[in-house]
Amino acid sequence: MRLKKIKLAGFKSFVDPTVVLLESNLTAVVGPNGCGKSNIVDAVRWVIGESSAKQLRGASLTDVIFNGSTHRKPVGKASIELVFDNTQGKLGAAYANYNEISIKREISRDGQSQFYLNGVKCRKRDITDLFLGTGLGPSSYAIIEQGVVSQLIESKPEELRSHFEEAA
């Protein structure tokens, strides 16, 4: 299963609909300080179910919604979609027949989130279940945010254990 696309709209500094196409296994995201690179990482963590505002560098969950710039007004909604190529049928039993799997999350100013699986409304649990046991679960070792690489090995022995459970 390969991640093909990341679609962002109204999410943090990506106010206009933007599609990041991932065409290789070695994709580098580059650009000056403050241009929005780590916001793309936050987008991926958010759509797979991240529920802590602090982990997303915000004070509240609605901080992920574009809150304006000198030229633009804030918007009312943020949405992120990941599109996976599942032609090898690796993902969850129920979806083994789908060649493409898309997961999407939207949030509006009232703080309510809505999840979608292949365009159909679903619960957050359906998304987190999809990734259970793939290493992308809650204590995921697959995403290393900025500045925390060394903290990974400085965490307490109990915390480290959860990474092994995730990998088991």
Next chain:
Amino acid sequence: MRLKKIKLAGFKSFVDPTVVLLESNLTAVVGPNGCGKSNIVDAVRWVIGESSAKQLRGASLTDVIFNGSTHRKPVGKASIELVFDNTQGKLGAAYANYNEISIKREISRDGQSQFYLNGVKCRKRDITDLFLGTGLGPSSYAIIEQGVVSQLIESKPEELRSHFEEAA
């Protein structure tokens, strides 16, 4: 008042007596990962009175004493000396007449530290008093350790205040 020399012996990875001569106002310390650059920064913090082992990346205060390598045995003592050029007489009233001021700290395996001021034994307080009000006090903004530059502005408002008191 300029820092002219840093003398290290038995301190962390600097087992042999080493003198760092500071000949300009723009001195860069360079070298591969793990070669001992940050140990020099720890040496300066330690000799001016740092008392927290954790701040010195150790579990106990005697962790600053060279504890061996594949070719060398551990040693029993660590010592750091800073030599200042005080020809402009900027440092503390009692020492205004000295052209050179040297502060030194030694520690042995029993954990006992001994401070020296111009070669004469003194108390830790004599050293910390020397730097009082110069920005090198306990909440010093003059030394930024590795990896903590952003934490400086993330500290709580009360902690930030102590930097201003130091500068006042």
Next chain:
Amino acid sequence: SRARLKETFEQANEHFKVLFSKMFNGGNASLEFVGDEVLSAGVLIRAQPPGKRNALLHMLSGGEKALTAIALVFALFQLNPAPFCILDEVDAPLDDANVGRFCRLVEAMSSSVQFLFISHNKVTMEMAKQLVGVTMHEPGTSRLVSVDIEQAIAAIEEK
């Protein structure tokens, strides 16, 4: 179950030892269980760069800690490859020789793992097969911009 976790742990330890010594060009590392009961034990990491006696994590340098953490993440990936791996400036504390070793390891793993990485380092950018440029031409709003490797490097050199 207990047997499964124990087996996972042993395998992770094997991978970690191999990857650590690739990252450091030698040295030793290991993972140890802390506590009697496997199902509630913690994990302790020992890491000893080549030539050093110390194996305690807190005495490692900034760069040595980053390399050790990367070796651990990659060991977990070899055990159970997640759909993708995202690395946000993990090469920032590394000197150029270690950035080179890191890149060679990522390249080798990219045959079975999809990497998305962020970096300001030219050596790491050159490893990429695809570059995604992000810009704030319009201040405050992010947009993608197509970028090729010469352009990215030139933009850095120019400034």
Next chain:
Amino acid sequence: SRARLKETFEQANEHFKVLFSKMFNGGNASLEFVGDEVLSAGVLIRAQPPGKRNALLHMLSGGEKALTAIALVFALFQLNPAPFCILDEVDAPLDDANVGRFCRLVEAMSSSVQFLFISHNKVTMEMAKQLVGVTMHEPGTSRLVSVDIEQAIAAIEEK
């Protein structure tokens, strides 16, 4: 005393505003007292890079936070210059354009402040008037080695 702290604070705020906009080529920043009583008040930092509406610290990027912190430290130095300033890889999160701005600021301040800095970045090394090389030729033990700038850069390029 209260009046002295208030005055220090006001001056620091002035310096901080100027240095912030030098570091960011624009934008606004300020320091605010939090709480009624000056002698026990906390300090809140507002930092707004050019073109952005947000001025809260937690929403800044990694590089923006480092630049803001450096501007604050230098503001305190302008208020009360300590005998020296030691910077350990503060340039690691910065892109090359910001490393350039950082170096120009350090150079300007070096007429009255003694800097000792550690870096793996060639641009920052080139700013130095004196290079101190550290090596572990004998594994596990540190020794100084004389290094000139061409050598330091070449050693980096080679690897």
